[in-house]
Amino acid sequence: MRAWIWIASAVAVCGCSASDTSKSSRAQQSPPTNNGTAPSAAGSGGAPITGRSPDTAVLLEAPGAPAEPVDSGIVELGCEVGKFCKPTTPDPTNCGTLTLGQEIEIKKIPGNLLLVFDQSVSMSEPWGVSGQTKLAAAQAAIRNAIMSLQDSLVVGALFFPTYACAGGPGGIGGPGLPGGGLPGGGLPGGGLPGGGLPGGGPGGVLNGLGGMSVEPIGGMGQIPFQPAPQFLPVWDAHWTLAGVGTGIGTPMQEAFDRANEAISGAMLQGDLAVVAVTDGAPNCFPASDTTDLEVNRAATWLAERGIKTYVVGLPGAQGVQLLNDVAARGGTTEYILPDDPKQLEDRLRTLISETSKTVFDSCSIKLTPAADPADQLLMVVREAKDDTLHQVPHMLTPTAGWTISPDGVQVEIVGDLCADAMNGRFTSIQFQYPCKEGEPIPPLSPS
Numbered sequence: 001m002r003a004w005i006w007i008a009s010a011v012a013v014c015g016c017s018a019s020d021t022s023k024s025s026r027a028q029q030s031p032p033t034n035n036g037t038a039p040s041a042a043g044s045g046g047a048p049i050t051g052r053s054p055d056t057a058v059l060l061e062a063p064g065a066p067a068e069p070v071d072s073g074i075v076e077l078g079c080e081v082g083k084f085c086k087p088t089t090p091d092p093t094n095c096g097t098l099t100l101g102q103e104i105e106i107k108k109i110p111g112n113l114l115l116v117f118d119q120s121v122s123m124s125e126p127w128g129v130s131g132q133t134k135l136a137a138a139q140a141a142i143r144n145a146i147m148s149l150q151d152s153l154v155v156g157a158l159f160f161p162t163y164a165c166a167g168g169p170g171g172i173g174g175p176g177l178p179g180g181g182l183p184g185g186g187l188p189g190g191g192l193p194g195g196g197l198p199g200g201g202p203g204g205v206l207n208g209l210g211g212m213s214v215e216p217i218g219g220m221g222q223i224p225f226q227p228a229p230q231f232l233p234v235w236d237a238h239w240t241l242a243g244v245g246t247g248i249g250t251p252m253q254e255a256f257d258r259a260n261e262a263i264s265g266a267m268l269q270g271d272l273a274v275v276a277v278t279d280g281a282p283n284c285f286p287a288s289d290t291t292d293l294e295v296n297r298a299a300t301w302l303a304e305r306g307i308k309t310y311v312v313g314l315p316g317a318q319g320v321q322l323l324n325d326v327a328a329r330g331g332t333t334e335y336i337l338p339d340d341p342k343q344l345e346d347r348l349r350t351l352i353s354e355t356s357k358t359v360f361d362s363c364s365i366k367l368t369p370a371a372d373p374a375d376q377l378l379m380v381v382r383e384a385k386d387d388t389l390h391q392v393p394h395m396l397t398p399t400a401g402w403t404i405s406p407d408g409v410q411v412e413i414v415g416d417l418c419a420d421a422m423n424g425r426f427t428s429i430q431f432q433y434p435c436k437e438g439e440p441i442p443p444l445s446p447s
Helices: 134-147 228-242 252-265 294-305 321-329 341-353 415-422
Strands: 004-010 058-060 097-109 111-118 153-160 223-227 272-278 308-313 357-360 364-366 378-383 389-392 395-397 400-404 410-414 426-432
Touching: 111 134, 111 252, 111 341, 134 228, 134 341, 153 228, 153 252, 223 228, 252 272, 252 294, 272 294, 272 341, 294 308, 294 321, 308 321, 308 341, 357 415, 357 426, 395 415, 400 415, 410 415, 415 426
Parallel strands: 111 153, 111 272, 272 308
Antiparallel strands: 004 058, 004 097, 058 426, 097 357, 153 223, 364 410, 378 389, 378 426, 395 400, 400 410
16 A cells, blocks of 8 residues: 655754845744735745745655645745745744645555563562562553554464473473372363373363473464454453463473464564563473574574564563573563563563564655755654654765755665665654754764
8 A cells, every 4th residue: 555645844944144145044934924814835826925935844754644735934026935035034943844745655564573471370470569460560561562553563472381381301290290290280170190181271281291382373372463453352362261370381492482483484574573571481391303492593583584582571580591692692682671560561662663664665855846055955864763863964874875966856865874764764854954053963873
C-alpha cells in the first residue's frame, strides 16, 4: 500500500535590521491579514501583498493528514515566496513558516518480536515490595509495552516449560532424586514416580526421562506470530488458562531450540528481536541431537539474520553469567536487570520500538519552491533511536553526504546516508536555513 503525505516546511529565522539587502535576511511569521482572512499565496492569482516572505524548508516525516499549501507570511512587491526579502521590522522569536504541497512516499515497516518467557514455579514469587509476583509484573509490563506500539508490531510467544522439565543433568528429578521424576501430586493431576508417565499437568506429561519440555510455537500453549492487536487477547487468555507459575524446571536451552525453529519457519518482513524473560539460570537440559547452547543460538541469529537477543533478568537472576553471555553474543551488550516493574515496562517499550522503522522510498527530493540561495541550505535529520536532531554536512564521510542542484530545486542524498534513510535510521528529514543567533544543531555521526 502506498502512503502519500505532504511535505511541510519549517524554518528558523532571526532578527535583521531594516538596512539589510533583499538577500541578507529572513522573513517573519505574520498573522492573517485582510480583516482576518489569510493572505493569498504567491502564484495563486491574487494581488501582491506588501510585506515579507517566509523562508522555505522541507520536512519529510511520518505520514499524517494532508495539508493544503499555506503562505503564513506576506510578501512585498517584487519579492518571490521562498527567497530572501527585505524586512520592515525585526523578526519575532517565532520565525516565519511556509507549508508547501509535495508528495513523497514513506513506508512504515512493522517490527517483529519473539518472546521466550519463563513460566516456572519460581516466577510466582513476589517482586520486592511491588505487591506483584515476578510473573504478573512481567506479564503486565509486556502487555503495556506492546499495546503502546501495537499498530506497528507482529508478536509471537514461546513459554517454557510447557511440560514438567524433570530430567537431564542437574535438572529436577535428575541425579539425586530417586526415580528420575516427581512424586505423585507434583503437578495438578499428579505425576507418577519414575517420570515420563502421563501425569495430567500442563501438557499432560512429566518429562522425567529427558523428553520434550517445550512445545513448538505452533503447539499447545504457545502463541504463533500474529499482529499485536490479535496477539494481546491471546496473551491474556494464556494466563487465565495456565495459572501462575505452574511449570516445573527452567529449560531455557530447549526454549531457544524451539525459538530457532520458529524463526526459521516464519515469513516475517522487517526486523525481528528475541526477548528472553527469566528469573534464574537454566536447570534442565535437552537430550536432542539438534540442540545447541543459548549463546550459540544468539550469536548465529545476529550474524546470519541480524536478529538481536535481549535477556531480561528478574529477581533471582542477578549474577547469572550465562544470561549476560547470551545478551552479549546476541548484540545487546548485557542483560537487563530492572529495579521494579515500571522500569521493566519502560525498557521493554524502548527496545520494542526499535524493531519498527519509517523508511523513505527515494533519495531524490524536489524542493518547492526552490531554495535561494542554495548553498546556505541546511539538512537536518531526526534519528529514530533517540528522537534527536542532527545537522548533516554535505560530505559526512567520503561515502556519505548530499548535494543540491545550482537552481536549488533538487536534492540528492547519496551513498551510506541514502542507505540510512531507506533503512529507517531517520524519522524525518528537513531542509532549512539557520537562525543567525539560534542554538547550533549538533552534527550527525556516521553510521
